[in-house]
Amino acid sequence: MKSKIMPPWFDEKVRNHMKIRDNLKDKAKWKDYKRERNLVTNMIKRKKKSHFESLVKNSKSQNTKPLWEALNLKSKNPHSVCSSDITADVMNENFLL
Numbered sequence: 001m002k003s004k005i006m007p008p009w010f011d012e013k014v015r016n017h018m019k020i021r022d023n024l025k026d027k028a029k030w031k032d033y034k035r036e037r038n039l040v041t042n043m044i045k046r047k048k049k050s051h052f053e054s055l056v057k058n059s060k061s062q063n064t065k066p067l068w069e070a071l072n073l074k075s076k077n078p079h080s081v082c083s084s085d086i087t088a089d090v091m092n093e094n095f096l097l
Contacts, residue, residue: 009044011047013043014043014044014047017036017039017040017043018040021036021040024036055067
């Protein structure tokens with residue numbers, strides 16, 4: 001990550017695996033590198049999804065401000081750390097029931 005402000009889902013475990021991935025690439029261990037690259041990518045996807053799902057579930061209460069702040073950040077910069085992991089199904093589950 002190049003930004004000094006780390007997203008909430010980015011933790012030490014992700015950072016460590018990214019370092020391992022980068023070291024494997026530097027050493028040209030391509031099979032191990034590809035395995036670690038895929039692991040890091042999937043780990044980030046899972047953590048992002050979990051983070052946004054918890055935002056949606058927590059916004060069932062009266063305080064929806066954190067959810068809208070995250071969604072507005074996404075709309076201002078479509079290539080930001082937020083992703084479109086908030087699906088219509090997740091939103092419907094929490095707001096239409």
